[in-house]
């Protein structure tokens with residue numbers, strides 16, 4: 001495992017992970033607790049992103065490395081009464 005890889009157990013269990021792709025406009029949020037239950041607490045964020053990409057409808061998901069889905073994950077506050085709720 002590469003050093004510095006972000007794993008789920010490094011994130012706040014009460015927090016969330018925001019996933020977004022600028023190319024296809026995908027924007028989703030996942031709860032860290034939910035992801036840990038599915039992928040395991042030591043799953044890398046990068047591996048989780050790959051799984052999301054596979055299941056997405058992004059037209060770039062199978063593109064080559066320069067023309068590929070630009071899915072990124074970022075730590076996000078727990079979903080709640082945010083301005084974009086819903």
Ligand SMILES: [Zn+2]
Pocket residue numbers: 021022023024025026058059060061068069070071
């Ligand atoms: Zn995409």
